[in-house]
């Protein structure tokens with residue numbers, strides 16, 4: 001393994017990025033820029049076709065997402081930042097990895113079951129196959145670390161298994177072609193919950209409107225959503241399994257302040273839920289306010305966003321193509 005990690009992570013193109021994604025993923029991306037050699041981040045537009053979508057809308061959403069990430073602190077000089085569909089190696093490797101992925105592997109993926117429910121037969125093949133594309137995204141760069149939220153654990157475990165199987169099946173003179181990456185989830189905030197239904201994760205598609213704080217929400221909306229967050233009938237600010245609402249708010253404030261749960265519990269030991277929620281709202285406003293302001297500056301300049309993504313794609317292709325050359329060779333192609 002390299003001295004410094006090769007970091008890879010992908011993010012779906014949507015302008016409706018929420019606080020869970022900001023805390024679970026985007027925050028880690030920004031931090032990874034100075035640790036990764038390189039840190040590679042990608043707007044995964046190929047993944048979008050796994051659910052119904054509008055082509056014209058997709059292009060807009062890629063730019064929305066790019067602007068949010070740049071506003072949050074991604075610096076194209078310190079990372080590789082691009083659009084997935086601009087780098088064909090992702091699609092090619094997806095097909096090649098099919099050789100070592102079984103139907104049973106994909107059938108076990110809980111996210112597919114959760115997303116399709118009883119409408120399984122109508123789901124696109126792309127939704128079923130999504131984890132193989134995700135494996136290709138990471139393995140094409142021989143990434144050593146994958147920073148994601150807790151909900152992606154199972155997909156990362158599968159990509160690790162696919163890499164091991166590939167190396168076992170196509171190992172050339174004992175040399176591994178692919179790298180088995182490590183999952184990296186944040187110590188606090190790996191699973192931010194819906195503010196109205198704190199038993200479910202905050203989510204773009206499955207959450208409540210009022211319980212989902214968007215990165216681009218204005219201050220008033222943030223205060224309203226946090227102020228109406230579900231807590232419990234007690235008054236103790238303490239993280240516990242039977243206090244999911246309060247625990248979630250503690251985690252959010254801990255991340256916003258850059259401290260751990262114990263510091264928050266100690267500070268609010270004698271406070272009521274009202275004061276505590278006010279502090280959480282202040283923390284979220286401070287965390288997201290600058291991102292919203294910067295987004296408003298960056299988003300209108302679509303030519304600049306496109307140029308940034310294209311420059312990133314050129315860097316990404318230069319890393320992925322030699323890996324694909326090795327994969328093709330050991331598999332007996334070309």
Ligand code: AQP
Pocket residue numbers: 010011012013020021022023024025026147148149150151152189190191192193201202203204205206
């Ligand atoms: N609630 C969350 N808490 C912590 N991390 C989260 N992530 C998502 N939700 C939470 C992490 O954010 C990363 C990128 O997510 P994405 O933009 O690709 O969207 P997603 O995973 O599809 O999240 P959604 O949009 O909220 O999911 P749906 O609507 O499908 O439920 C990932 O690393 C994810 O772990």
